[in-house]
Amino acid sequence: MRIRATAAAVLGALALSALAVPTAQAAGTTAPNVTFSKMKVNAGKAITVGATSTVKVKVTYTVTHPSTVSLSGIATGPLIYRGTSAKSPDNEFISDDPGTCTKVDSTTANCSATIAVTAADLYNSEAGTWKEGGLAVNSSGGMKWQSDLGTIPVRRAAKLTADATPEPVKKGKTLTVTGKLTRADWQKGTYVGFAGQSVKLQFRKAGTSTYTTLKTITSSSTGALKTTVTAGSDGYYRYSFAGTSTTSSVSAAGDYVDVQ
Structure with a gap:
């Protein structure tokens, strides 16, 4: 899912929809206590997009959390973006579905998801380096955005x-x-x-x-x-x-x- 938004509220609403979380974020909700790491988009290779194509790329990442926090009520997903942060990007693609995670131990899970990058949603000036990030949303609508998890080239074919x-x-x-x-x-x-x-x-x-x-x-x-x-x-x-x-x-x- 591609997002162009300047308001964090709009971005958050779209992200909730993309991650299939049923409730909107309410004032005072607590962000999920999770941390993204080891993110790898498209196995570290440049994403090459044709004139009219949609390129689906696999993303793997690790989520860590306190042993008292269960991931069963938290949806996580990777994203790539341009701008200063994942929360307030100039442009952004987020995985259409939450990541699928496999428990490693009581505080760690390895996850994977897919991001679709669509030519029709790109400007030519956006070719170049994109940043990687993550989004976690809990059942009460609390959100955590994590920026600067790496970079990935997006190139014109x-x-x-x-x-x-x-x-x-x-x-x-x-x-x-x-x-x-x-x-x-x-x-x-x-x-x-x-x-x-x-x-x-x-x-x-x-x-x-x-x-x-x-x-x-x-x-x-x-x-x-x-x-x-x-x-x-x-x-x-x-x-x-x-x-x-x-x-x-x-x-x-x-x-x-x-x-x-």
Whole structure:
């Protein structure tokens, strides 16, 4: 569930709904006496979101509590957010359902949950580092927000193509390799050219498994790529992009060229 709210009361109400807690928080209620730790979102790997996709990521975390406190009346869930705190974020995704927890001992439980990150609910400017946090809600509506449990990159998905011509080609003749680098535009719901990026042209000789870099070129204002090489032997040509802090890495499928 994604939340955009500036008022803690609105955020709390939405969070209660997301965690399926039946009662609203009342004035004077006591926050659950629990602490989140060891949170790992998507196994620590960047979350890459396509132009129109919804990406569901697994989250694991540990909850500790006094031995006198029972978790049976407390719903817990992970979240990722942008802003200064989980309680008052600029933007936030919370697990749609409470975490499933397994008791370790009288004061510790290991939990897991799923967060769905939806492209339609993202601005392009939000690509980059998000913070991790947790929310616990008890049966009386008391809430505990915990911030700064880690960070996770959320990146715009990239696409890359490569086409080598002519095919076939005589040895020693010139090959032209064209392609295009694009990335997800979450606000438009499509892929757009990614300009001014360094992209490697790579070659894999037929019968081998490793690509080697031939040269590095820069994508045009529309994301277009074009360069030439001298044909030497049968093999596959592709472009490869290393990615940025806001955009995923990607390699094009190799285009086979028969050299005669």
